[in-house]
Amino acid sequence: xxxxxxxxxxxxxxxxxxxxxxxxxxxxxxxxxxxxxxxxxxxxxxxxxxxxxxxxxxxxxxxxxxxxxxxxxxxxxxxxxxxxxxxxxxxxxxxxxxxxxxxxxxxxxxxxxxxxxxxxxxxxxxxxxxxxxxxxxxxxxxxxxxxxxxxxxxxxxxxxxxxxxxxxxxxxxxxxxxxxxxxxxxxxxxxxxxxxxxxxxxxxxxxxxxxxxxxxxxxxxxxxxxxxxxxxxxxxxxxxxxxxxxxxxxxxxxxxxxxxxxxxxxxxxxxxxxxxxxxxxxxxxxxxxxxxxxxxxxxxx
Amino acid sequence: xxxxxxxxxxxxxxxxxxxxxxxxxxxxxxxxxxxxxxxxxxxxxxxxxxxxxxxxxxxxxxxxxxxxxxxxxxxxxxxxxxxxxxxxxxxxxxxxxxxxxxxxxxxxxxxxxxxxxxxxxxxxxxxxxxxxxxxxxxxxxxxxxxxxxxxxxxxxxxxxxxxxxxxxxxxxxxxxxxxxxxxxxxxxxxxxxxxxxxxxxxxxxxxxxxxxxxxxxxxxxxxxxxxxxxxxxxxxxxxxxxxxxxxxxxxxxxxxxxxxxxxxxxxxxxxxxxxxxxxxxxxxxxxxxxxxxxxxxxxxxxxxxxxxxxxxxxxxxxxxxxxxxxxxxxxxxxxxxxxxxxxxxxxxxxxxxxxxxxxxxxxxxxxxxxxxxxxxxxxxxxxxxxxxxxxxxxxxxxxxxxxxxxxxxxxxxxxxxxxxxxxxxxxxxxxxxxxxxxxxxxxxxxxxxxxxxxxxxxxxxxxxxxxxxxxxxxxxxxxxxxxxxxxxx
Numbered sequence: 070x071x072x073x074x075x076x077x078x079x080x081x082x083x084x085x086x087x088x089x090x091x092x093x094x095x096x097x098x099x100x101x102x103x104x105x106x107x108x109x110x111x112x113x114x115x116x117x118x119x120x121x122x123x124x125x126x127x128x129x130x131x132x133x134x135x136x137x138x139x140x141x142x143x144x145x146x147x148x149x150x151x152x153x154x155x156x157x158x159x160x161x162x163x164x165x166x167x168x169x170x171x172x173x174x175x176x177x178x179x180x181x182x183x184x185x186x187x188x189x190x191x192x193x194x195x196x197x198x199x200x201x202x203x204x205x206x207x208x209x210x211x212x213x214x215x216x217x218x219x220x221x222x223x224x225x226x227x228x229x230x231x232x233x234x235x236x237x238x239x240x241x242x243x244x245x246x247x248x249x250x251x252x253x254x255x256x257x258x259x260x261x262x263x264x265x266x267x268x269x270x271x272x273x274x275x276x277x278x279x280x281x282x283x284x285x286x287x288x289x290x291x292x293x294x295x296x297x298x299x300x301x302x303x304x305x306x307x308x309x310x311x312x313x314x315x316x317x318x319x320x321x322x323x324x325x326x327x328x329x330x331x332x333x334x335x336x337x338x339x340x341x342x343x344x345x346x347x348x349x350x351x352x353x354x355x356x357x358x359x360x361x362x363x364x365x366x367x368x369x370x
Numbered sequence: 371x372x373x374x375x376x377x378x379x380x381x382x383x384x385x386x387x388x389x390x391x392x393x394x395x396x397x398x399x400x401x402x403x404x405x406x407x408x409x410x411x412x413x414x415x416x417x418x419x420x421x422x423x424x425x426x427x428x429x430x431x432x433x434x435x436x437x438x439x440x441x442x443x444x445x446x447x448x449x450x451x452x453x454x455x456x457x458x459x460x461x462x463x464x465x466x467x468x469x470x471x472x473x474x475x476x477x478x479x480x481x482x483x484x485x486x487x488x489x490x491x492x493x494x495x496x497x498x499x500x501x502x503x504x505x506x507x508x509x510x511x512x513x514x515x516x517x518x519x520x521x522x523x524x525x526x527x528x529x530x531x532x533x534x535x536x537x538x539x540x541x542x543x544x545x546x547x548x549x550x551x552x553x554x555x556x557x558x559x560x561x562x563x564x565x566x567x568x569x570x571x572x573x574x575x576x577x578x579x580x581x582x583x584x585x586x587x588x589x590x591x592x593x594x595x596x597x598x599x600x601x602x603x604x605x606x607x608x609x610x611x612x613x614x615x616x617x618x619x620x621x622x623x624x625x626x627x628x629x630x631x632x633x634x635x636x637x638x639x640x641x642x643x644x645x646x647x648x649x650x651x652x653x654x655x656x657x658x659x660x661x662x663x664x665x666x667x668x669x670x671x672x673x674x675x676x677x678x679x680x681x682x683x684x685x686x687x688x689x690x691x692x693x694x695x696x697x698x699x700x701x702x703x704x705x706x707x708x709x710x711x712x713x714x715x716x717x718x719x720x721x722x723x724x725x726x727x728x729x730x731x732x733x734x735x736x737x738x739x740x741x742x743x744x745x746x747x748x749x750x751x752x753x754x755x756x757x758x759x760x761x762x763x764x765x766x767x768x769x770x771x772x773x774x775x776x777x778x779x780x781x782x783x784x785x786x787x788x789x790x791x792x793x794x795x796x797x798x799x800x801x802x803x804x805x806x807x808x809x810x811x812x813x814x815x816x817x818x819x820x821x822x823x824x825x826x827x828x829x830x831x832x833x834x835x836x837x838x839x840x841x842x843x844x845x846x847x848x849x850x851x852x853x854x855x856x857x858x859x
Binding site for chain 2: 183250256265267353358361367
C-alpha cells in the first residue's frame with residue numbers, strides 16, 4: 070500500500086468505525102427476541118439450496134470488478150443523503166455516490182473487466198479493529214436460478230435496483246443468500262471461517278431472480294423482487310431474471326477474530342446492485358450464455 | 371445441475387443429428403465421426419432418432435442472395451460488412467469466407483456446422499484492441515470449424531468453443547490474449563491443428579472439462595505463454611501430438627481439481643512433441659503457471675496419461691514431472707478409483723461432499739515411455755507427492771533416454787512391464803519447496819515482450835476448398851508411426 074493509500078485508508082477507517090459503532094448500537098436496541106432472518110426487510114423467499122460447488126455445473130457469465138472506492142453513501146437507501154449510511158465498498162461503476170441514479174451510470178467508468186458492465190455493486194466495509202480492509206476484487210456470477218428453465222430468463226430491465234441480504238439482521242441469514250467462504254471452495258458459513266494462508270476470505274451474496282415486471286424499485290427496496298423455488302417464481306413475480314451471485318474477496322486469512330462489518334456485527338451481510346449494464350450487451354449475454362446453457366466464463370482464484 | 375444435464379442429453383444430441391442430416395442435404399459433406407481417433411473406422415453417430423427436432427435452424431434462413439458467389443458462401447466484406455453479419459445470415463453447412471483485412475469484432479456463433487474461414491491466415495486479422503472479449507466464440511453450436519485467421523489483443527480468448535459437440539480449429543494464430551489463445555471448454559469431438567499461440571497468461575491452448583474428450587491437438591506451436599497447454603479435468607481419447615511447446619513458464623500441464631467439473635484429469639496421450647526451455651521469466655502468468663514454472667511436461671494430479679516419445683530439454687525443474695496438485699479450497703471430495711471410470715456426464719450426478727480441508731490430487735498410473743530427455747536440471751523425470759508414498763502411485767517408466775531421475779533410477783524402481791526394485795527414498799524429491807520459491811512475477815499481458823508475429827503457414831486452397839464443418843473430427847492419428855522428433859535446426 071502506498072503512503073497516500075494508507076493515509077486515506079486510515080481516514081476511512083475512522084469514519085467507518087464511527088458508523089459501525091452507530092450501526093451496532095442501533096441494532097442492539099431492545100427488540101423482540103425473534104431472531105429469524107426476516108425480522109427486517111428482505112425479498113420474498115430464498116434459493117432452494119446453497120449455490121456452491123464446481124463451476125461449470127450451471128450456465129453462467131462472469132464479470133470480475135475491482136474495488137473502486139469507499140464511502141458512507143447508499144444511493145438506494147439514502148438517496149441524496151451523503152454520509153448517512155454505514156461505510157460501503159463500491160465496485161464496478163466508479164462514479165457512484167449518494168446522489169447517483171441509474172440514469173447516471175452510463176456516463177461513468179467501470180472497474181469491471183467487461184467494460185459493458187457499468188453496474189454499481191456495493192457491500193458493507195469489512196473492518197478489523199480500526200482498519201478498513203480493502204477488498205482484493207469482486208466477482209459477479211450471472212446464472213439461471215436453481216431449476217429455472219434457462220430460456221425463460223430475461224435480462225434485468227434497465228434501471229432495476231436490488232438489495233440482497235438484510236443489513237439489519239440480528240441472527241443468521243439463510244446461507245443460500247448470505248454466506249462467508251474461502252477462495253472458490255465449497256465452504257459456506259454464517260460467520261467468517263478460518264481460511265488457509267494465502268486463501269482469501271469471501272462474502273457471498275445471492276440476489277433474487279424473480280421480478281414483479283413493473284417496479285424498478287420498491288419502498289423497502291426488496292418488495293419488487295423475490296427468489297424462485299422449484300424453478301418457479303412466486304405469485305406476483307412473473308419475470309425470471311438472472312440470479313446474480315456477488316462475491317467480495319478480502320485479503321484476509323487465518324484467525325477471523327476482530328472482524329466486523331460496517332453494518333454491524335458479522336451477520337448483517339448484504340449487497341446492493343444498480344443495473345448499469347449496456348442493455349444490449351446484457352440481453353446478448355443472457356441469450357448467448359444462459360439460453361444456450363453454456364459456460365461463457367469462469368472465475369479463478 | 372440435474373436440469374442442465376438432462377437438457378443436454380435429451381435435446382442437444384437429437385439436434386446435432388438433425389443438423390447433420392440438414393448439412394448433408396445442403397453441403398453434401400456429412401461424414402462419419404471417428405469416435406475413436408486411434409482406429410481407422412467407426413460407426414456413424416446414431417443419435418438422431420426420435421425426440422425434438424428443433425426447427426430453429428430454418429428460422430434464420432435469409433432470402434436468396436443473388437450477389438453472393440457460390441450458394442451457401444458468404445463473403446466478408448463483399449456480401450456482408452462484418453463477420454458477425456455473415457455468421458448470422460449463414461445456415462448450417464454454409465461457408466463464411468473472410469477477405470484480408472483487420473476486423474475489430476467479437477464474433478458469436480450459435481449456428482451449427484458453419485465453416486468460418488479466412489482467405490489468408492496472416493492477413494485476416496481479428497483485433498480486439500484490448501477492448502473486446504473473444505475473437506470468435508462458439509456457444510453450444512456443434513460442428514463449427516474456424517480456419518485460417520489470426521486473433522490478437524482480445525481480453526479473454528482468441529478462439530473459444532463452449533458446450534459443443536464437434537469443433538475444429540485449423541491454421542489459427544492467437545497472439546496476446548488475456549486468458550487463453552485457443553480454448554475449448556465442456557466440449558467434445560474436436561480437432562485443433564496448425565495452431566500458433568503466444569502471449570497468454572494462462573494457456574496458449576486449453577482443453578478443459580471433458581471425458582471422454584475425443585479430441586486431437588496436433589501440429590501446433592505454443593510459446594511465451596504462462597502455460598503451453600493446460601487441460602484441467604480433460605481426457606479420454608485426448609491426443610496431444612506432433613507439436614511444439616517452448617519458452618512458456620511451463621510446457622504441457624494437465625491437472626485435476628474440483629473447482630471445475632469432470633475430475634480427475636485422466637487419459638491424455640502426449641506423444642511426439644518438442645518441449646523445451648519452459649523457464650521463460652518474462653511471460654504473463656497466472657499463479658499456477660508461476661508454480662509450475664521450469665517444467666516441460668507436468669502432470670499435476672493427472673491419472674493414466676501416456677507420455678511417450680517426446681523430446682524434452684532445457685528445464686530448470688523437471689523434464690517430465692508427475693506431482694500432486696494441492697487444492698486448498700476444494701468443492702468436493704477426491705473421486706474413488708471406481709469413479710475414475712465415469713464419464714463426465716455420469717460424474718455430474720454424484721453428490722458433492724465437503725472434504726473439510728485441502729485436497730491433495732496425486733498423479734497415478736501414468737506411463738512414461740521412450741522419451742528423450744536432456745538438461746532438465748532438477749531431474750529428467752520427477753515423481754513426487756506431499757505425504758503419499760510415491761511407490762504406491764502406480765506410475766511406470768521405460769525406455770527413456772535420460773541422465774537422472776528423482777527419485778533415482780525410476781526405470782528400475784517402476785518399469786512398465788516388469789517388477790520394480792530399489793529404494794524410493796534414494797533421491798526423493800521435495801516438491802513442497804516450490805511453494806516457497808520466488809518466481810519472476812507475471813508481466814502484463816498487454817505489454818509483455820513477445821517474439822514478433824511471423825508469417826504462419828496458410829491452409830491449402832483457402833479460396834476454393836468447400837465448406838468442411840466439424841462433423842468428422844477428430845481425424846485419425848497413427849500413434850504407432852510417431853517417432854521422437856528431432857531438435858529444430
